[in-house]
Amino acid sequence: MSDIIKIKTEYLNKLKNVSDLKEINQIKSELFGKSGKISDEFKKLGSQNSEERKKISSELNDTKSELQNLIEKKIKDIEINEINLKLKNERIDVTLPERTFNRGKIHPVSQVIDEISSIFSEIGFSVEEGPDVENEYNNFTALNTPESHPARDMHDTFYLDKNKKFLLRTHTSPVQVRTMLKGKPPFKIIAPGRTYRSDSDQTHAPMFHQVEGLHIDKNINMAHLKGCLNYFIKEFFEVDKIKMRFRPSHFPFTEPSAEVDIGYEMKDGKIIIGEGDQWLEILGCGMVHPNVLKNVKVNPSKYQGYAFGIGIDRLAMLKYGINDLRAFFETDYRWLSHFGFDPLDVPSSYRGLSR
Ligand code: DAH
Numbered sequence: 478m479s480d481i482i483k484i485k486t487e488y489l490n491k492l493k494n495v496s497d498l499k500e501i502n503q504i505k506s507e508l509f510g511k512s513g514k515i516s517d518e519f520k521k522l523g524s525q526n527s528e529e530r531k532k533i534s535s536e537l538n539d540t541k542s543e544l545q546n547l548i549e550k551k552i553k554d555i556e557i558n559e560i561n562l563k564l565k566n567e568r569i570d571v572t573l574p575e576r577t578f579n580r581g582k583i584h585p586v587s588q589v590i591d592e593i594s595s596i597f598s599e600i601g602f603s604v605e606e607g608p609d610v611e612n613e614y615n616n617f618t619a620l621n622t623p624e625s626h627p628a629r630d631m632h633d634t635f636y637l638d639k640n641k642k643f644l645l646r647t648h649t650s651p652v653q654v655r656t657m658l659k660g661k662p663p664f665k666i667i668a669p670g671r672t673y674r675s676d677s678d679q680t681h682a683p684m685f686h687q688v689e690g691l692h693i694d695k696n697i698n699m700a701h702l703k704g705c706l707n708y709f710i711k712e713f714f715e716v717d718k719i720k721m722r723f724r725p726s727h728f729p730f731t732e733p734s735a736e737v738d739i740g741y742e743m744k745d746g747k748i749i750i751g752e753g754d755q756w757l758e759i760l761g762c763g764m765v766h767p768n769v770l771k772n773v774k775v776n777p778s779k780y781q782g783y784a785f786g787i788g789i790d791r792l793a794m795l796k797y798g799i800n801d802l803r804a805f806f807e808t809d810y811r812w813l814s815h816f817g818f819d820p821l822d823v824p825s826s827y828r829g830l831s832r
Pocket of ligand 1: 648650689728730761762763764783784785
């Protein structure tokens with residue numbers, strides 16, 4: 478029996494019983510690899526005379542393609558078998574009930590912060606941030622509130638050390654200081670964020686949110702402050718007209734200072750902003766005190782401007798009809814799924830300010 482026939486018989490036999498790809502690949506390389514059996518036979522051809530070579534090479538080519546075809550067919554069979562097995566074992570039962578999943582919601586406070594940022598950005602304010610842990614200087618002293626000042630007690634501050642050098646910021650006003658210290662005027666920023674005071678009841682939580690506003694330039698006056706707040710409140714509450722009143726007040730860091738109330742009325746248990754003769758306080762504001770400007774190396778004889786601080790949680794409660802502030806921070810998923818926002822809900826204040 479010639480070598481070629483021997484190889485052929487041996488491997489046809491072997492191939493009959495193969496059932497996995499690994500074995501097939503092994504056989505493939507035994508036959509057709511660099512020093513595979515068939516490859517070797519081809520190498521031997523060189524030493525034959527031309528007539529023999531013709532005969533043997535045609536026999537060899539036939540054997541080669543016969544074996545190759547068989548191998549290909551085996552591979553296909555094995556693959557089909559594997560797929561069939563998979564289909565059998567991994568059958569999907571479309572009648573099974575779906576798996577439940579919880580879709581996240583945007584917290585009303587986050588939503589309102591986005592809305593506020595978007596409204597102010599339309600009139601040229603950029604957004605700044607400051608840390609929740611502040612030093613006493615930025616939170617009080619630089620804001621014209623020296624150590625013995627009674628306003629310090631009013632803030633029910635959470636101090637973080639015995640020497641009262643570090644604290645949880647009691648308002649977002651220290652971001653005014655940080656912003657002015659790191660840059661040069663003009664400044665036109667808002668700074669939303671968390672604030673802390675030791676206080677808790679239906680309308681006060683120890684952690685709450687404010688947005689600070691600051692606009693300093695060469696000719697900024699109270700009329701600009703009024704115009705800016707008027708625009709903001711209308712956009713925020715999505716009304717064409719509002720009633721707004723400035724009440725004289727006192728903050729150490731502004732002079733003059735005012736608190737702003739907006740007019741509202743109750744209709745069928747709902748609060749209507751911009752109508753009626755009830756007043757609701759929503760923010761504090763004023764012209765930045767010259768001492769504050771001096772503390773942050775801004776020359777008050779050249780630059781002046783206004784600042785304001787708005788309680789964000791209060792705005793969110795008013796706009797979305799939520800009446801207990803504490804629920805905001807109880808992380809109750811049922812509450813969030815009721816009052817939260819879908820990520821794709823676009824508030825009208827985002828839709829271009831065309832009104
Ligand atoms: N920081 C004040 C507070 O928390 C609010 C405030 C009032 C901020 C007047 C201001 C301002 O920027 O000008 O009570």
